[in-house]
Amino acid sequence: MKIFSGNSNPKLARAICDAIGVELGRCTVSAFPDGETFVKIEENVRGEDVFVVQSTSPPTNHNLMEMFIMMDALRRASADRITAVLPFYGYARQDRKDQPRVPITAKLVANLLVASGANRVLTMDLHAQQIQGFFDIPVDHLYAAPVMYNYLKQKGLPNLVVVSPDVGGIKMAYAYAQVLGAELAIVAKRRKSAHEVESMAVIGHVRNKNVLLVDDLTETAGTLTAAATLLRQRGAKQILACVSHAILNQTGIERLKNSCIDELITTDSVCRPVIRGVNITTLSVAGLLGEAIKRIANNLSVNSLFEFRGGRTS
Structure with missing residues (x-):
């Protein structure tokens, strides 16, 4: 298992790694002078179970592109499975056509995540739970x-x-x-x-x-x-x-x-x-996300993370 992070929330990514006792993967995520994103994975990921931590918070479009390019780089480097870890899923409020001639951007983002190489998604507190159905790959939806x-x-x-x-x-x-x-x-x-x-x-x-x-x-x-x-x-x-x-x-x-x-x-x-x-x-939700990542990597149930003393979140 290897965990990589984009530039949107590296502090959370490091906290996740500390919580489960693994090192954050080495990669370069930078920009060319014209603003294009450059990514280089600095270690071998062939056959690895890889997790990419990236919140799609402002600047939303830039952070999304970083994630797409990182996953494309990992896929071309022969990673066995890529999980997109989105503590915050951007564009979630655009989940339906509530007026004429508008897009359903939450679905478009789902399509782009899959197209760029995601094999599964781990996210938290979606604005609309039906967004899970926008994916044809497994989605683990956590609650804070x-x-x-x-x-x-x-x-x-x-x-x-x-x-x-x-x-x-x-x-x-x-x-x-x-x-x-x-x-x-x-x-x-x-x-x-x-x-x-x-x-x-x-x-x-x-x-x-x-x-x-x-x-x-x-x-x-x-x-x-x-x-x-x-x-x-x-x-x-x-x-x-x-x-x-x-x-x-x-x-x-x-x-x-x-x-x-x-x-x-x-x-x-x-x-x-x-x-x-x-x-x-x-x-901090680092412990919660870290435990979910560890269970996904070991093919264990994530369901019990929804349960806690006094009730159940789902």
Whole structure:
């Protein structure tokens, strides 16, 4: 088994290797003066079981091309099996035709991964679970919930309500509510544009309660901050947000700085600079991904990683 990393999240790749006691594979991933990506695998991979760790976070297109070229290089170097490890799967929000004459880019990315040499995919907290069906190769879909659950249990928040910031996240919120022994509430919203949302109503009781907002990803933080404002107006006390992938741009950072959210809990699935003025707790998923990689390499079940004390994530 050998693990290689692109440039999107080398820190996570090294942490994965440390967690399972293997060395990170040697490779050169650089750019020509005109911006084209150059890859050279610096060690023998003939007949090896190879894992390529690359989050497709911004710059999304560049990181995707790095991964495609790395897998092509590994395939031409006679690697036996190539697993694309995507802690964050980019383009996942473009998973259907919701208006005329638009692409289904999540499916296109799936096709390109296979075309470039992927024999299987390991990913975490997809925005839409049906993306697994876009592949004709095996997909192992992990959840960050066990890592989040351990941290939240240690905090021991009393009188807790788990809130989905939109109707689409009810299933995830229900899973968190079950394992934390908390109540469940929902915020109904209307999206005005790709950058702006309007929270309209709260379904459930949040007055004088501690609130945990749960979502799979945030970028502009519009959904989270609008929901937090409405919840505070409805009498919520402490407001925490739990997000698997925090791909924050400048708009999102400014919104969080001015929001009612007391703490943002996320993972290291994407590489992110230090953000001042926002209380962010970053939990590592390196152990979770490392254990999955080890089990895939040894042809063992990955299913038990979905199970943890107090409940099941799937």
